[in-house]
Amino acid sequence: MPLQFAELPSSPRQQGRAKLSLGRCPPRLLLLRGLKKACRRVVKISDGNEEVLELLEILNVSVDQFEKLWLDTIEKHGYEIERLKKKLQDVQTELEEMLPMGGKNDGVDRLDRETKFAAAYALKRNSIDQDAASVEELINDSGGQLRYIHGQLANLEQRNQQLEGRNQQLEETSLQLEQRNLQLQERSEELEEQILQLEERNQLLEELLHSNMEQDAAATEEHGNQHHVRARVHTLYNLRSIVRY
Incomplete structure (x- = not known):
């Protein structure tokens, strides 16, 4: 109406x-x-x-x-x-x-x-x-x-x-x-996954480093080669620095 x-x-x-x-x-x-x-x-x-x-x-x-x-x-x-x-x-x-x-x-x-x-x-x-x-x-x-x-x-x-x-x-x-927030969340998840992979890799390298150091110490005591020991230790420390980095 x-x-x-x-x-x-x-x-x-x-x-x-x-x-x-x-x-x-x-x-x-x-x-x-x-x-x-x-x-x-x-x-x-x-x-x-x-x-x-x-x-x-x-x-x-x-x-x-x-x-x-x-x-x-x-x-x-x-x-x-x-x-x-x-x-x-x-x-x-x-x-x-x-x-x-x-x-x-x-x-x-x-x-x-x-x-x-x-x-x-x-x-x-x-x-x-x-x-x-x-x-x-x-x-x-x-x-x-x-x-x-x-x-x-x-x-x-x-x-x-x-x-x-x-x-x-x-x-x-x-x-x-x-949309930008979703992209950032996806990128954050990817970075977290990469960090976990790097931590696992770092742990494996640390274990390998300790094993090599123990083997070198035993070899040093057995052979008494001081010069060889210093060079080997220096190399191992350099390797450890690289691994941590």
């Missing part, structure tokens, strides 16, 4: 009944009435724009929906002007029918009736003209307010698009960081 503003009561009695029935109105209808009142005050009140946007957000009304809603309201005002014009024609016809057709000895009576007709016609015409002018003024104000609010909502949509673009960039950056 499309959104519609609440119809305004046409008479003081109906307005009083409408006020008494507000407590039974659905919350959404009350919000729509508040939105309509806020739109009328948006040019006069500095914070009217925030009030309108807050109500639009609560009602979850988009820019296109709100524009169509407001244009429909303006169209209703146009129908009201046409109704008043037709009412004026009907009143004019009714007053014309009240004029006497004329006859003998009715000159004074006719003049009196014509005077009363002119006064009644002027009063009704003035009242209808005032109503028509009020409706036309409301239509003009509504058009300006609609353009103002439409511009504000367009700016909000543009800002929202910018934020969505920024959010998308952040999501892409987050994905890149996650």
Whole structure:
């Protein structure tokens, strides 16, 4: 069901009944009435724009929906002007029918009736003209307010698009960081595996070194070749340094 503003009561009695029935109105209808009142005050009140946007957000009304809603309201005002014009024609016809057709000895009576007709016609015409002018003024104000609010909502949509673009960039950056983190974790696991292999190799070389040193010590005691022992020990220490490195 499309959104519609609440119809305004046409008479003081109906307005009083409408006020008494507000407590039974659905919350959404009350919000729509508040939105309509806020739109009328948006040019006069500095914070009217925030009030309108807050109500639009609560009602979850988009820019296109709100524009169509407001244009429909303006169209209703146009129908009201046409109704008043037709009412004026009907009143004019009714007053014309009240004029006497004329006859003998009715000159004074006719003049009196014509005077009363002119006064009644002027009063009704003035009242209808005032109503028509009020409706036309409301239509003009509504058009300006609609353009103002439409511009504000367009700016909000543009800002929202910018934020969505920024959010998308952040999501892409987050994905890149996650991929980089996975690559670093894989590289860390590879390095840990290499370290374990090097430790095992180092342990084997240490055992081989100790075995060679024991064999050299036994050979030294057996042969007593001090020069050979010093050279051999020097070589073994060099080998140990290389292994540790």
